[in-house]
Amino acid sequence: MSSQDTVLVVGAGIGGLASAALLAARGVPVTVVEAAAGPGGKMREIVAGGVAIDAGPTVFTLRQVFDEIFADCGSALESHLTLTPATVLARHAWGDDRLDLFADPAASEAAIGAFAGARAAAGYRAFRAEARRIFETLDAPFLRAPQTNPLGLTWRMGWRGLTDLNQIRPYETLWSALGTHFDDPRLRQLFGRYATYCGSSPFLCPATLMLVAHVEAAGVWLISGGMHALAKALEALALRHGAIFRYGAPVRDIVIERGRAAGVRLASGERIDAAAIVCNADPAALAHGAFGAAARAAVAPQPARGRSLSALVWCANGIARGFPLVRHSVFFARDSAAEFADLAAGRVAADPTVYVCAQDRDAKTGAGAGGSERLQIIVNAPATGDTAPLTQAEIEQCTQSMHATLQRAGLTLELPEEATVLTTPSGFNGLFPRTGGALYGPASHGWAASFRRPGSRTRIPGLYCAGGSTHPGAGVPMAALSARLAVACLLKDRVSTSQSTRTAMPGGMSTRSAPIVASA
Structure with missing residues (x-):
């Protein structure tokens, strides 16, 4: 395999996995390097109380986006995953008041x-x-x-x-x-x-x-085996077409030579050369030096005040009593304005909205769980995991507030310490450096926010971005769409570069390839 042909994908989140599959299916040699031990990125799973629990996104929408990706790779989504449409989209509670939304709009x-x-x-x-x-x-x-x-x-x-x-x-x-x-x-x-x-x-x-x-x-689908199974399916799709995955391989630097991306240097010191790189990390990590000083020029720096929210996420093999949970249940704060004012001020809300994903509830009614079940509980938090990590007292207060919100609706959760894993904004910042724990890239605040989000091309030729922190935005299907856009840009530039490569002129000298102008 020649480094002149290889594309490196840095990160095996949804954007990176989809990029790898789409490129490999077109015959492009692809190597994926990922710091974690397996695929998924934010679509990860955690073992708590002896069971694997989805610890990232829990809602699968816009199925068509993935149907198209699998079809473009010569396969079908249903050949890799068992999908069931949810009849109840979500159950919502305000104390004793309850409202379900359904797949049927009527x-x-x-x-x-x-x-x-x-x-x-x-x-x-x-x-x-x-x-x-x-x-x-x-x-x-x-x-x-x-x-x-x-x-x-x-x-x-x-x-x-x-x-x-x-x-x-x-x-x-x-x-x-x-x-x-x-x-x-x-x-x-x-x-x-x-x-x-x-x-x-x-x-x-x-x-x-x-x-x-x-x-x-338009439709919520439940994936047998959990959302992490989607990441595994995309990995399998890329492997089928010859992509190489290297896990436990954190990147220390993106190598820039002659003004363009030329490869990466791993934390181990190993250098891997490449013709182009798709970076499936938050662009903030690029801009703030997580991939070396030379790569900082790739995208504009993003101010911390413009970050999206982070969260406290409990993953537990626990017991739910009282309230009739469905797969997706939301328990609202008493005052939305006060809740978001707290978050804007850089603190966890005193009276938070709480989301509970009961992963063992069935697709139609939410019934089916008995005794211990897999639970993911989310409370929004400011993305200050790098500058102002939550103290233990703040974490304990948030935990109490979370339970209080649930108990107003009649839900009691038993979350055994030995079967519960809590991830805080500082934990997310550790997993996704230079983000403060922001889970969605920059916040979508103001009319121009969507236009300020980084695009597929960066300022460094040969270096592209994909993932939920880039255009078109956050969310599982949007991250996949960003991969499609990054791949299209890369392949277009690849053709342009190959057509203008250095060639020998009869009796004369060689000419340089035409420069590629990067766009946002």
Whole structure:
């Protein structure tokens, strides 16, 4: 294998795995180097109480994105995974008040009507239609296309560009826009929570993020074996086409020679040469020197104040009593404004919203668990794991607040110490250096946030970025889309470079290859 042909993928998260599979399926020699012992990145699993528990993303949406990747690699998603559609999308609780959302939109509308009245049901119908319109407006020209600026997006939208751009409501906050659909503060709180899917605040992010509601309403799938099985399936797909995986191989430096990426140097001192590199790490790690001084110029530095949220995540083989959990259950804080004000001030909320994933509950009703079951519990936290790690007292207070929120709804969790693993923002910063523990890259605050997110190409030729911290954004399907975009850019540049390589001129001298201009 020649280093002149090899592509190195740094990191085996979803973006890196999808990049490796897509490149290998096209006959490109690929080597993946990963610091961890196995694939997945944030889509990891933890052994607690003798059982493997998903410790990262828990919701699988936009299945079509992965159907397309597996098809492009000559396979089918269902050949690798057993998928079951969820009938109940999530159960929501405000103390004694409960509301389920369903895969069937008519069932969700009826449930909202019974919960908050006919006006609320009509508001949901209008909200769902608007969320779908925003998603469909942005899907092809933004989510599936390279990073651009507002003018570029307007041009891609065609002759209705300015009209369509205004209709995605980029200049209103999500919280404000939800007020036009819902009078009931509980419903505003419920749908405002979609901002946290990309680690943001509904009081600061644009109303455009209503599209997340459409993504979830379009279908949630449960994966047999858990979400980590998706990472293993992508690894198998890449291996099938000849990709090489090297685990336990942290990268010390990305080697830059003659102004372009030329390989990596591992922590062991070994150098691996390559024609190009796909970096599946948070671009903040590049910008702040985690991959060496020379690679810092690849992307613009990202201020800590612009980070997305982190979290405290408990993974436990525990016992749930009282409240009838489904696979996905959300227990809301009493005051959203106070909750997000605490987070914005750099502290864990005194009265937090709590998400519980009960991984052993079935796809339809949530029934099936008995005795000990696999649980993942999430409380949002500021991404200050590098500068202001939580003290033990703060962690204990957050744990008590988490249980208090659950107990208001009648849920008691028994989380045995020997069967529970807690990851804090400082723990996430250790896993994903130079991020402070931010789990979603930069926060989506303000109308321009999506345009400031790093794109596939970096400022260094031959070095590309993929993952949920790059364009088009956070989330499992978005990370996979970023891989598709990175691969398309790399292959396009590869052809351009090969067409302009140094050639011998009769009776004369060789000419240099044309320089490649990097774009964001």
